Amino acid sequence: MLRTQHFFENPDSPGNVFTDIDDNRARQLLHQEKFDAFYLFNVIGGKSWKIDRKMYLGFFASVNNVFNKTYKTGGFEQARNTNYRELNNDTADGTPSFGSKYYYGYGRNYYINVYLNF
Structure with missing residues (x-):
């Protein structure tokens, strides 16, 4: 509901929008985070005799x-503060009480398969 019209509606007066909305601050609050680009180095090989x-x-x-890089693969925003006033108050000190949650990719991992065909 954060990125819907509900964000601007005053819950104390259903159907009416907040009158004290700062458009720049609203844009800042609704800005979606973009993750940093990353590269992974993988080694694959095999041999048969x-x-x-x-x-x-x-x-x-x-x-x-191979280099055990830590990287974000996705995440989600908390939906506890779903209107302008609540989110603005929550983030006023720079540290939101209900920040984003992230998913991280696997660290270094390996797979070995030995086989005998007859």
Whole structure:
């Protein structure tokens, strides 16, 4: 409801908008966060050997996020302060009581597969 007309409506007087809205401050409060761009370095490889006419031994391995980079993959805003006055009061000191919540990608992880085909 944060990015709907409800944001500007006064809950004490349903159907009426707040009269003390500062358009610049409203734009600032409704500004959506953009995450920083990032790159991940992954290593993937494998090898197989022919043991006899019909038998193969092999392995496959991958290491993802080799440099163990921390990165945000998504998130959500708290929906507790859903109108202009509440959100403006909550963020007035620079630290909102109900800040955004984030999802983070996996750190370094790996996978190893050894197989025998016969």
